[in-house]
Amino acid sequence: MNTHYDVIIAGAGPGGSTCALTLKQSGLKVLMLEKETFPRDKICGDAVSSTAKRVLRQINPELEKELLQFERKTNITKAKLYSPTFESLEIEFPHVGHCIRRIDFDNWLFNKALTNPTLEVIQNTSLKNVTTDDKTATAITHNGEQFTAKIIVGCDGAHSIVAKKLAHFKVDRKHYSGATRQYYRNIKGLEGNALEVYFLKGFLPGYFWIFPLSNNEANVGFGMLSSTIADKKIDLKKSMHQIINDIPEVAERFKDAEALEDIKGFGLPLGSKKHTISGNRFMLCGDAASLIDPFSGEGIETAMESGKFAAEQIMRSFTQDAFSANDLKQYDERVYKKMWDNFQNHHLLQRLLGDRVWLINTLIKVGNIPYIKKKIPTIFY
Template identity: 35%
Template sequence: MSDVDICILGAGPGGTTAALHLARAGHRSLLLDRATFPRDKVCGDALSGKVLSELRRIDEALPAQLAAEPAQLPSWGIDFYAPNGRRLAVPFKPRYNPATDRPAGHISKRIDFDNFLVEQVRRQPLIELRENADVARHEQLPDGRWRLLSADGSVLATTRLLLVANGAQSAFARQIGGHQLEPAHHCAGLRAYYQGVQGLHPDNFIELHFIKEFLPGYLWVFPLPNGQANVGVGMLSEAVSKKKVKLRERLDEILATHPALKDRFATAERLGPVRGFGLPLGSKRRPLSGSGYLLLGDAGSLIDPFSGEGISHAMVSGRHAADWAARALAADDVSAGFLKGYDEAVYHRLWQELRLSRAMQRLLQYPWLFNFVANRAASNPTLAETISNMFLDLDLRERLRQPGFYLKLLLGR
């Protein structure tokens, strides 16, 4: 058993980011995870420019180290396919040169990327990483500390401050944080790996297909090393229930029959099973803290409502969690009132982008409007760049505050 000031649940991107920032600031932490690394995680596997920016904040050398990993591909943009079939190619960087420019994004299986971060953790003497630590129960003691117990009732740790980063299915987030599954703010998804998909972009653009018959859902195709691809579908849980959609059947049907995809998948081989997952979306502002705890990443329901991306938001929340954990200990105050500063910091960074993504998500209910936006973006540099920036760290907040930005959107400049 450990009695610590800071314990972190979950060694995914949010938890490892928090631990690494704490270590850089000279603070010890205990990092618990139920798995042994490397371990798989169901995800789209795309690493946006925001991820690279957060890696750089941990250590300037990390983006270059990631780029040197054989288990990743550099990605230079996004191909959007509108319901009318219109393809909108949006490079992450205008006039990019793959031969000389640093990659603007990457694609890496989570089994590899999460292990990349865990390897950084293993090098830090101030972080105690404990794998195979399955927390089955948590209870708050009279003095405010949290006690974490295994299934057999043994105490795994007692901590003054608990950073909860154990994912979308977090029991703590539901039972203590009050984050209930709300179908209007939750996405159901499926993912499978394929070998031999034809027609992937030579510069590894990720593909998002908004197919008229599948709206308000979407299908993605993300290239991976060794000729593989991550292929999946996502749809609001509310729509899945209302329309009685069977996602596995629809995925197979779309890949076999859709004019833009059937030839590309005719000889492709599925590798392993189709795996499902749920995504609590950041389309609703929820509390991220309470007495003696902070919620990070997916456990804090911070997933992008439009793209489904959660890795960068987990890392952003991990950075702020480390900051506010250090502040709380310095002030000798882990009360709910003090820790609300963490909520404010996270939402100050992410809320306007989450609202923009929510607005884009709502376009999926109106195919004609989505077609209009796609057609307009093809001749409107400001709109195309705005869509691109949703996946980068070219902070949209300042633009969204400027009236001139909206004028440019309307006038097509």
């Protein structure tokens, strides 16, 4: 088995697969290490925004066309926000997004990455340690295998080994969220083209969601800032059960619905705090780089865009033989130039709303004023 490559990518999710796909024409020998075996589930809200399609289009316009032909998806044209008094605000999106189960979307994107002729993939292999020196990046797996490359890209998720070992990341609960997910079928009144978000009294700060999937199924979840979860000793799974069963307006919609799985939990490292996301012979992408939207919790598109940026930086670095921390700072600058203003604005909104029931009720009312309603999509897009 070959043990030396030009590039090692840790993780085959949206960030890693997009990075490998962007490197398709580079001729570089790439190794992708993935701890699971595809297709695999990824606990998430399953929302794929229009930004993800733009990233695919920039890599190759045919990729966007193929995604549009993907059958197991819903086309999302709007969001419906509900206040604690259940007054609603409907927001039309300027571009169509989608909801696709992560087991399907990630597998589709992973298979597109496999069209890279110089990519080798080893699945069911988790990292134990990662090191770098002046000449090499080294990845050591749990089964004792050792691989080297000129550079390593950490796309290995919220619990990234690359981020912990090379960037010394630690969980900051003020910039981290916890969430739950449960798939359902036959929820009453489910609109196939609308994301539903509920700000519920007694369950703030945080929100409950219902996102429509194909086959009359839905991704249902509840998320909250980790610092609040810890301070108030909140059980997210219990809270979600209470929302579905004890709040009349919600329970009525779920009375004939069928739960397709047990409630599952996941963590979201938020982009509300800047990190150093590169260094000597390494870069971080997506969840590993804490690039999740602080308000919406979206992370697929930021993972893909950062994966694309990382690949483009890699190609420049090979041209110049430049892999030092100083050389790779260009990657950090490009990522944050693209995403930081959005993250800051959404973090401000997250903090502003908090558990202020009166403010959420007021904003929903004001948001229904026609002139203001037209302006709302520009806050998020």
